[in-house]
Amino acid sequence: MTSERARPDETDLLSLHEAIAELHASQGDFRTAYEHLRTALGIARTSRPPVPEQLRREFDRLRRERAQAREDSLRDALTAVYNRRYLDSRLADLLGDARTPLAVVLIDIDLFKRVNDTFGHLVGDQVLRRVAQLLRDGVPAPGFCARYGGEEFMLVLPEVQPGTALRIAEHARRRVAQHAWSEICPGLGVTVSAGVSHEPVSGPEQLRMADDLLYAAKHAGRNRVAYRVRGGVRVLEHCQ
Numbered sequence: 001m002t003s004e005r006a007r008p009d010e011t012d013l014l015s016l017h018e019a020i021a022e023l024h025a026s027q028g029d030f031r032t033a034y035e036h037l038r039t040a041l042g043i044a045r046t047s048r049p050p051v052p053e054q055l056r057r058e059f060d061r062l063r064r065e066r067a068q069a070r071e072d073s074l075r076d077a078l079t080a081v082y083n084r085r086y087l088d089s090r091l092a093d094l095l096g097d098a099r100t101p102l103a104v105v106l107i108d109i110d111l112f113k114r115v116n117d118t119f120g121h122l123v124g125d126q127v128l129r130r131v132a133q134l135l136r137d138g139v140p141a142p143g144f145c146a147r148y149g150g151e152e153f154m155l156v157l158p159e160v161q162p163g164t165a166l167r168i169a170e171h172a173r174r175r176v177a178q179h180a181w182s183e184i185c186p187g188l189g190v191t192v193s194a195g196v197s198h199e200p201v202s203g204p205e206q207l208r209m210a211d212d213l214l215y216a217a218k219h220a221g222r223n224r225v226a227y228r229v230r231g232g233v234r235v236l237e238h239c240q
Contacts, residue, residue, distance in 0.1 A: 013052075014040050020058060076147040078125060079132035087146035087154060094158055095206065103165030103198040105155035106210040107135060107172065110191045110222040112151040123185050131190065134175045138168060154210075162198040162227075169194045169225045170236055177223055191223035199228070 021036035074086040082090075094102050109115075109131055116124040128151065135153055136145040143157040155172065157165050173192055181188040195213025197206050213233065217226035220235040227234055 016056065023063065076132075079129050079147055081132045081136050081153070082144055082146035084147065084149060087148065087156070090144070090156065091207075094156065100158050101161065101198070102206075103157040103160055103162065103196060104206060104210050105157065105165065105169045105172070105194050105196050106148065106207075106214045107153045107155065107169075107192050107194045108214055108218070109151040110193055110218075115188070115190065119185050119188060123188065126184050127181075127188075127190055130179070130181075130184070131176055131192065134179060135172050138172050138175060140168070160198075162196075162229075165196050165198050166225065166227055166236065169196045169227075173223065173225055193217040193222050194225045196225060196227040 017036045017040035021033040021040065024033040024036065074082055076083040091104075094100060109127065112124065112127070115127055132145065132147065132153060135155065139145050139155055139157070140160075142159065143155060146154050146156065148154045155168065157168060160168070173194055176190060176192045179190070181190050193214060195210045195215070195217055197210035197213060199206055199209055209228065213226040213228065216233050217224040217235060220226065225236040227236065
């Protein structure tokens with residue numbers, strides 16, 4: 001084999017066998033990977049015939065499966081928004097770049113334990129999925145929604161100013177409050193509280209501030225958005 005690593009997009013048969021071997025190895029199928037490497041070695045010792053269409057299709061399939069597996073590993077299994085693993089990784093990158101303004105919105109479902117106790121955990125799971133969808137639908141690119149843990153979610157909003165971040169959080173709160181929850185279960189009602197942090201501080205400090213603001217929103221009566229302005233905490237007034 002050549003000493004230079006073959007690129008997956010090369011069209012010759014040798015490179016394709018090497019790329020397929022790598023994909024099989026990444027999935028733990030080392031026997032099949034070995035067979036493709038043996039084939040690649042045989043090709044390297046002779047000439048390079050054209051790539052059979054069936055082999056090209058196999059490579060494309062494996063590449064798609066690998067990309068899908070990576071995407072699945074970054075998603076929360078229940079809600080389909082990004083998981084804590086992805087959140088921590090992206091936050092580390094974004095918070096380390098002082099040139100990019102960044103807001104984080106920490107959101108908690110109000111009285112979620114009561115939902116589980118009253119309507120059951122199956123309904124609770126439906127609530128989590130629906131809240132995640134409602135939150136995700138209002139996040140502008142390149143921002144994203146992730147499940148922070150339990151019934152908590154986080155909106156990560158790069159490249160937005162404080163006023164815009166506050167509007168996004170309030171619109172998210174309103175979408176949840178006004179949603180037709182009775183379609184899931186008669187008598188069900190769901191609201192969320194949120195803390196919006198948009199401060200030029202370290203990553204852990206910004207997350208701590210968002211958590212403190214979320215607590216302030218809860219303390220003010222729930223179903224509210226809290227933020228900081230000129231060093232003081234404010235709670236956004238609203239009419240449902």
